[in-house]
Amino acid sequence: MRTHLYRAGNGFEPRARQLFVSIVFALLVILAASCAKSPEAPRPEGDAEGPLVVYAYDSFAAEWGPGPALAALYEKRTGRKLELVSKGDAGQVLAAALLEKGAPEADVYLGIDDRLAPRAFEAGVLEPYRPEGAARVPAELVMDAEWRLTPYDWGAFAIIWDSEKLATPPGSLAELAAPEYGKKLILMDARTSTPGLGFAAWTLGVYGEGLSEYWRDLKDSILTVAPGWDLGYGLFTSGEAPLVLSYTTSPAYHVEYEGTDRYKALVFPEGHPWQIEGAGIARGTRRPAAARAFIELLLDPEFQILVPTTQWMYPVDPATPLPASFDAALKPGRAPAVEPDDLEKALGAIAAELAS
Amino acid sequence: MDAPRASRPANVLLAAGGILAAALALALFLVPLPGAFGPLFGSGAKALIRTLNDSRTWSSLRFALLESLASSVLALALGLPAAWLVARREFRGRRFLSSLGAVPFAVPPLLVALGFVMFWGRSGAVNAFLVRVLGLDEPPVSFLYSIHGVVLAHAVYNFPIVMRMAGDLWARLPDEQADAARSLGAGEGRILLGVTLPQLAPALASATSLVFLYSFSSFVIVLVFGAMAGSTLEVEIYRAARIEVDQGRAASLALVGTAAALLLVGVYAAMEARHASPGQSQGLRNPRKPLRGRLERVAALAYGTVASILVGGPAVSVLAASFIERRGFSGTFGFGLGNYRRLFESGALGSLGVTLVLALTTAFIAAAAGTAAAWGLRRLGARGPKLTFAYLPLAVSPAVIALGWTRVVPGRGGASLLAVALIQAAGAWPLAWRSAHAAFSKIQGNVLDAAATLGSSTADRARRVDLPLAARGIASGAAFAFALSVGDAGSLILASPGGAPPLALLMYRLAGSYRFNEACAAGVLMALLGSLAFAIREEASDAL
Incomplete structure (x- = not known):
């Protein structure tokens, strides 16, 4: 009832409404037209002006x-x-x-x-x-x-170790999955960050068919998987975990600007992804x-x-x-390369292992 | 009868502005959509079928629904007492509580996540305290890296929406019904459950739905705390668009996400249409009273304590980090303003200016578009199910909008600040439109009838009656949009405007270059800016 009164009292008169609708329609047409690509300008000879x-x-x-x-x-x-x-x-x-x-x-x-x-x-x-x-x-x-x-x-991806928070670091990619490193590792998501993708490729290159098994063990070592390097490394320097995925060159920053050598890159015998x-x-x-x-x-x-x-x-x-x-900043050996298609499949397997 | 004639140019200007704003509102969503969904048609339905057959799509949808539901319930629990305190009670610190609501909004999720970690994390303040006091070996608090962490972070991030929306309505709820119940001997508890909450239902439904949708499209927080629990559709879209550069898959995922959100929005709109209570006379705010009796004081104190821990804890952690410097060759820590000094040396002043301009532009666009749409729909007599039209944009996630914009305006054309403001305004649309719509529907019909009887023209009524009465709601939406813009880094990262980077972008660059404490300092500046907007809004609405 109220609705009815409301409209009778205050709604647009039919003509005004028609006008409103046609203006909106016209604007839409203009909008659509302006979205269409303008014709390409002819290419000048030699280098064009500008930066x-x-x-x-x-x-x-x-x-x-x-x-x-x-x-x-x-x-x-x-x-x-x-x-x-x-x-x-x-x-x-x-x-x-x-x-x-x-x-x-x-x-x-x-x-x-x-x-x-x-x-x-x-x-x-x-x-x-x-x-x-x-x-x-x-x-x-x-x-x-x-x-x-x-x-x-x-650069080369590597695990960085906080020597003030953890006495004995893992000596290899295999040891990283050992029970003593439970919830001590911060990784980055392979789906959203380059280091994360590099790490996935690393494990695939080293473990191949045994990839799922390795990640099943590794899962217990992982505290969290950050969306990007920035947040993951931030968690690490906040002291959340003593191990993080980064670059072999990361410790150099802390030496140069903070004068500390507590953070060290771990060189693994399996080689590192470059x-x-x-x-x-x-x-x-x-x-x-x-x-x-x-x-x-x-x-x-x-x-x-x-x-x-x-x-x-x-x-x-x-x-x-x-x-x-x-x-x-240590220069490590190179890990075996992987095919893009295999890596794509591996990401699915890793995600399944982490979600299980 | 001189007055209406004298103001005709003003009315024409208003009408032109209104139509422009309405067109803008449409453009915000219509322009990016072909870009976002275009690839679907390019590759046939192949990408879509591939995506629908992928179990990742459905598990991420399931997880997103679950965490969003839990997040919105918790945000409701956290926001409702705050709404009551801010709207109906006067006490020392009320204004502070009110503007504190902007803090989580005005800070990018990256920093919210770091704040949570510094407070609740394994080496965080809470665990450090408990380990020392209780003499433990292991940190006892370990809920953070699970769905619990995701839900808590979302609740703290979004409770201001509940506080604001419910508070705005609560401030103007008529006391008659509650008083009547009271005189019939009903206890305060029964009045709250039986009278007040039903009266607040529309605002609560709106706010909860918005929190749900924001949580549904959340990204960073889901990944960092919930990575071991699952991933959301938004994460999958990001991955498809940015890492795999697979536009077909990105568009397919966007379609699934949009369809799911559309369903939710439809349910919500239908629900709201049913619950819309026509009898509420609104307009004047009730005077705020001091806290009465021991019960109220104890309850307020208890809530204040919980809220300070949940919101204040992470915020103070970030604040503290912004003053911590690592210096000297021993690598020791020290306190000082060094982070801020370096921040301004690397151009933060320019960033501050750009942020301000961008946020004001976004707030203006969002408020103008939201107001025009709300007003226009009301004039067209849209009520109930017809209103669903205006809710549709809520279903389009920021990732989809941004994806679309970057495809429609590629290259340097997409890099302008205006494009960013448009993306951000689209993101703030739910808040801007909802606030304006709520404000318009609270204007008493008889005021307008009176105006109509007295012969005011449509534009005249808009200028003299509708807009002034709705100003509070519009300002509320604008303040939200401002705070959102200050803290939004997502669209900046996507569109990357040239020139001095806005603070949010500066913060991401700092965090990406080993400079976390400087990033925290940038975050503190952003939180201050956002709070300022909320405080000004509060000031303005008090003056009404």
């Missing part, structure tokens, strides 16, 4: 990352400005590359690591270019025979010459020397001098 656009992940472009220094260096060398566009994580750099295929807004994609690389190659979004510094890169760090990706740094990070030229870039100059710069000694203390990774040029804190 070189590089998609990178967050920590690379951050104030304390190598980004700002790299941009200054690039401008000094070429006279062209460098615009680093922060794309979140490496996965998002690749996702952006795939979305922009054919008409890239970026000139260079930076941060695509060896695990993401096959997707980028398969999609054909990268232009091959072999920089002059290529000869200085050791063969084991070369990401691609065609040089669609140029590596600029590398991570190699690279950058590649966007296929169809409007600034090919400028992009090539950028790739050259990544292997330049002046950039390579920035890598250790901004990326906390190893430079790809072995001749680059390392700071003293990197004495704490």
